[in-house]
Amino acid sequence: MIVVRLDAGGFPETSQGSLRHAGAGGPAAARNANGRADKREKRTEEDWRGHMILRSVTLAAAILMSAGASIAADSTAVEKDGTIWRDADGNPTYKIGDDGIPDYRTWMGYKRYTGNCMPCHGPDGAGSSFAPDLTASLKSIDYEKFAEVVSSGQQNVWHPVNSVMPAWGTDLNVMCYLDDIYAYLRGRSDGKLGRGEPKRPEVDKQAKDDAYACLGF
């Protein structure tokens, strides 16, 4: 499975390597997103077989994990790690104050979701005729699977034909905010965040600076 973390310099790093070298870095790398369609067409039969083997391994791992009932994990925020809240298992999560205001990273997740994912997955993660309802998906996929699908893409699982989730692995506009988007969708999936823009928290300057560093500004 591909796990994405930020390296010491705030760059996303996957188990396949650091995105620091995925292009010129910064906004230029973000524009690489369109290059991937070509690669996919050029995929040889051998590549495809390798891909299918990988997929079955991933599936086996997913089945094992569901046996441990760890997927519908408790979203309660137990610890703030830098600017992101984490649950007891260390996965990114949201924290909503008594005033109904979420933490900054969760609110940012709403913004980034709306900018990048909404065109297909619909407003507020609720799904559309193009792409699945992510508030439902998050009940059955865990953080690692989420990170893997967003980084590497997925095809024809939700619908058997022409159902393509693009790979965002080299798009810093998504990867620098992966945890934010996850935290937001988790809050939506748990019914703790309603539809529309969540109440706006105070700006977390550190989170903003970290994100800009990740984007290469």
Ligand code: HEC
């Ligand atoms: C061009 C349209 C499009 C965009 C933009 C898009 N997705 Fe998707 N996404 C899809 C489609 C279609 C699927 C279903 C793929 C399949 O059938 O395997 C999907 C599947 C997924 C899944 C897996 C759901 C499941 O239950 O298997 C996740 C998670 C996901 N998308 C997250 C995102 C996030 C986060 C973003 C924004 C960064 C995003 N998507 C942007 C089209 C899109």
